[in-house]
Amino acid sequence: MSVLTVEKLNVTFRTDDGAKHAVRDVSFTLNNEKLAIVGESGSGKSTVGKAILRLNSPSTQVRAERLAFRDQDLLTCSEKAMRTIRGQHISMIMQDPKFSLNPVVSVGDQIAEALRVHRRISRQAAREAALDMLREVSISDPEHVFDQYPHEISGGMGQRVMIAMMVIPEPDIIIADEPTSALDVSVQQDVLDILTRLIEKKNISLIFISHDLNLVKKFCDRVLVMYSGQVVESIKASDLANASHPYTRGLMESLPSLRHRRATLPVMTRDPAWLAQGGAP
Amino acid sequence: MTRSRYLGLLRKLGVIAITLFGLLTMTFIIGRLMPIDPVLAVVGPDADSSTYEQVFREMGLDRPVWVQYQYYLQAMLSGDFGRAILTGSPVVDDILRVLPATIELATVAILVGVGLGIPLGVYAATHRGRLGDHLTRLITLFGYSTPVFWVGMVGLIVFYAWLNWAGAAGRIGFAYDGMFESYTGFYLIDTLLSGNLEAFFSALRHIALPALILGLNSVSFLGRMTRSFMLEQLSQEYIKTARVKGLSERSVIWKHAFKNIRVQLLTIVALAYGGLLEGAVLIETVFAWPGFGQYLTDSLLMGDMNAVMASVLFIGLVFVFLNLLSDVLYTLFDPRTRS
Numbered sequence: 227m228s229v230l231t232v233e234k235l236n237v238t239f240r241t242d243d244g245a246k247h248a249v250r251d252v253s254f255t256l257n258n259e260k261l262a263i264v265g266e267s268g269s270g271k272s273t274v275g276k277a278i279l280r281l282n283s284p285s286t287q288v289r290a291e292r293l294a295f296r297d298q299d300l301l302t303c304s305e306k307a308m309r310t311i312r313g314q315h316i317s318m319i320m321q322d323p324k325f326s327l328n329p330v331v332s333v334g335d336q337i338a339e340a341l342r343v344h345r346r347i348s349r350q351a352a353r354e355a356a357l358d359m360l361r362e363v364s365i366s367d368p369e370h371v372f373d374q375y376p377h378e379i380s381g382g383m384g385q386r387v388m389i390a391m392m393v394i395p396e397p398d399i400i401i402a403d404e405p406t407s408a409l410d411v412s413v414q415q416d417v418l419d420i421l422t423r424l425i426e427k428k429n430i431s432l433i434f435i436s437h438d439l440n441l442v443k444k445f446c447d448r449v450l451v452m453y454s455g456q457v458v459e460s461i462k463a464s465d466l467a468n469a470s471h472p473y474t475r476g477l478m479e480s481l482p483s484l485r486h487r488r489a490t491l492p493v494m495t496r497d498p499a500w501l502a503q504g505g506a507p
Numbered sequence: 508m509t510r511s512r513y514l515g516l517l518r519k520l521g522v523i524a525i526t527l528f529g530l531l532t533m534t535f536i537i538g539r540l541m542p543i544d545p546v547l548a549v550v551g552p553d554a555d556s557s558t559y560e561q562v563f564r565e566m567g568l569d570r571p572v573w574v575q576y577q578y579y580l581q582a583m584l585s586g587d588f589g590r591a592i593l594t595g596s597p598v599v600d601d602i603l604r605v606l607p608a609t610i611e612l613a614t615v616a617i618l619v620g621v622g623l624g625i626p627l628g629v630y631a632a633t634h635r636g637r638l639g640d641h642l643t644r645l646i647t648l649f650g651y652s653t654p655v656f657w658v659g660m661v662g663l664i665v666f667y668a669w670l671n672w673a674g675a676a677g678r679i680g681f682a683y684d685g686m687f688e689s690y691t692g693f694y695l696i697d698t699l700l701s702g703n704l705e706a707f708f709s710a711l712r713h714i715a716l717p718a719l720i721l722g723l724n725s726v727s728f729l730g731r732m733t734r735s736f737m738l739e740q741l742s743q744e745y746i747k748t749a750r751v752k753g754l755s756e757r758s759v760i761w762k763h764a765f766k767n768i769r770v771q772l773l774t775i776v777a778l779a780y781g782g783l784l785e786g787a788v789l790i791e792t793v794f795a796w797p798g799f800g801q802y803l804t805d806s807l808l809m810g811d812m813n814a815v816m817a818s819v820l821f822i823g824l825v826f827v828f829l830n831l832l833s834d835v836l837y838t839l840f841d842p843r844t845r846s
Contacts, residue, residue, distance in 0.1 A: 279750075279751060281747060281750055281751070309753045309754075309755060310753065311753070312750065312751055312752065312753035313751060313752040313753030313754075314753055317751055317752070318751045320744060320747065320748060320751075322744070325743065325744035325745065326744040326745055326747070326748045327745055327748065328745040328748070328749070328763050328766070328767070329745070329767065329842075329843060330766050330767055330840070330841060330842060330843075331762075331763070331766065332842075339752065339754075339762075340752045343752055343753045343754055343758075344753060375842040375843070377842070377843050378842075388748075391748075391752070392751070395752075395753075
C-alpha cells in the first residue's frame with residue numbers, strides 16, 4: 227500500500243479579489259521513494275506540501291477525493307489526530323533556517339522538543355537523543371551546539387539542525403520545501419547529502435519540493451512537474467530526457483550545458499492550452 | 508564578563524548620568540519659568556517688603572542665573588532638596604511618607620493589568636477576526652480612551668453609593684486608622700502582619716475600586732500591545748515549524764510565540780508601571796488617596812516649588828530606574844542581546 231495517497235486535490239485561497247484556485251486536481255501516490263515536485267514560483271508546489279499537513283491558513287479551502295496517510299484520512303480526521311500525524315508520521319523541512327528556527331530557544335531544546343512531543347521520555351534521554359542526532363547530521367561539537375541559539379550558527383548548520391529536528395521522531399514521510407535554496411551554494415550539496423543519507427538509513431519517504439530540475443533529477447526517483455496548479459507531467463527522473471509535455475521539454479531545453487555550445491537559450495512559449503489540458507498524461 | 512560587556516555597562520551608566528543631568532537642568536529651567544513667585548509662597552501675601560527682600564536674598568534670587576544654577580546643582584547632588592512649605596518638613600521625608608500609598612495602588616493596578624491584559628491580548632490574537640477578538644478590541648478601546656477620572660466617579664456612584672461594595676475615600680476605614688503596626692507602609696501587608704483581618708478587608712475594599720480603574724487602563728494598554736506583538740509572532744515561519752512538530756496549539760502559543768514577546772512586554776510593562784506611579788494623580792484626587800500624585804498636585808497648587816521640583820526629579824528617577832531594569836531583563840530573556 228502507498229504511504230501517501232493524493233487524489234484530485236484542490237486548494238482555493240480566498241483573497242480580497244475573489245477566490246484563487248491555486249491547486250487543481252493534483253493526484254499522486256507516494257511509496258517508499260524520493261519524489262520531486264518541481265515547478266516555477268506560484269505553480270502551487272508548496273501549497274500541496276502544506277495541504278498534506280493541513281497547515282494552510284483558515285481562509286484556505288482544501289478539497290480532495292482522497293487525501294490519506296496509509297489508510298488514515300487526513301481531510302476528515304480531528305485536529306488532535308492530525309497532531310499525532312505531524313512530526314511523528316509526516317514532517318516538513320522548511321526553506322530558510324534563519325526564520326524557521328525559534329530565535330529564543332536553544333537549538334538543542336528545539337530538537338529535543340520534537341521528540342518529546344510524541345514520546346514519553348525523560349529530559350535527559352531526550353537530550354541524549356538530540357546529541358546523537360546532531361552527530362548524525364555531521365555536527366562535530368554537539369555538546370557545544372546544543373546550547374547555542376539559532377543566531378549563533380551558520381545557515382548550513384541551521385539547516386542541519388532543521389533536518390535533525392524533523393528526522394528525530396523517525397517519521398514515515400518528510401516533505402522538504404526547497405531545503406537548500408536559501409543556503410550558500412558551497413554548503414547546498416553537503417546538506418543534501420546529509421538529508422539523503424539519513425532518509426535512506428531510516429527508510430523515510432521523501433517529497434522534495436524544488437524549482438531546480440537539474441538538482442532533483444540527480445537524486446530523486448520520480449518527478450512531478452507542476453504548472454499553474456496542475457501536475458502536467460509525472461515521470462521517472464531517469465526518463466526526464468524523454469518527457470512528453472511541452473512545458474517539461476521546454477524546461478529541459480532551457481538548461482545550459484557545458485558540453486554543447488549554443489548561441490542562445492531557447493525562450494519558452496507558453497501555450498494557453500496547457501491550462502485547459504490539466505492532469506498528468 | 509567580557510571587555511565589551513564592561514564597555515556596554517559603562518556606556519549605560521554614562522547615558523544615565525547624562526539623562527539625570529538633563530533632568531536637573533530641565534527642572535531648574537521650569538522652576539524659573541513658572542509664573543509663581545517662590546518668595547511669596549514662603550512669606551505669604553501679607554509680608555512686608557523688608558521681609559520679602561530678606562527671603563529673596565536668602566534664596567539666592569539676587570544672584571546671576573548661572574550662579575543660582577550652580578547652587579541648585581550643588582544642593583541637589585548633596586541630596587538637599589529643601590523643605591516643603593506645605594508641611595514644613597524636608598521634601599525627601601514627605602515623598603518617602605506618601606510613596607507607599609502610591610506604590611501600593613500602582614502595584615495592585617499593574618498586577619491587574621498584567622494578569623488580565625496579557626492573557627486577553629493573547630486570546631484576541633489567537634482568535635483573530637472572531638467574536639472574542641472584536642469584543643476584546645471594543646472593551647480595550649473603551650478602557651484606553653475613557654478618562655480615568657470619569658470612570659472613577661461613575662465607579663464611586665455605582666459601587667460605593669448604590670451597591671456599597673467598595674470603600675469610599677482614603678486608604679482604609681476611619682475606625683481602623685492607627686489600629687495596626689506600620690511595618691512597610693503598605694496597608695494590605697501591614698494589616699496582615701498585624702493579624703488584623705478586619706482592617707485588612709477594609710483596606711482591600713478601599714483599594715479595590717481605584718486599583719481596578721487604574722488597572723482597567725493598564726489592561727487596555729497591555730492587552731492591545733500584547734495582541735499586536737502576538738499577531739506579529741504568529742505569522743513567523745518558526746511557528747509553522749512548531750506546528751509541523753505536532754505541538755498542541757497551546758504549546759505553540761505559550762512555548763514558542765509568547766517566549767518571543769516577553770522582552771517587548773517587559774519594556775511596556777515597566778513603562779506602564781512608571782506611568783502608574785506618576786500618573787495616578789487624577790485617581791488619587793477622585794478617591795482622596797493620600798499618595799504621591801495628590802502630594803504633587805497640592806504642592807503645585809500652593810506654588811511650593813521645592814516640593815514640585817523634587818517630585819519631578821523623583822518621577823524622572825523612577826523612569827530611569829525602570830528603563831535600566833527592563834534593559835537588564837532584556838539581556839536575561841533574549842539570547843540575541845547576549846553575544
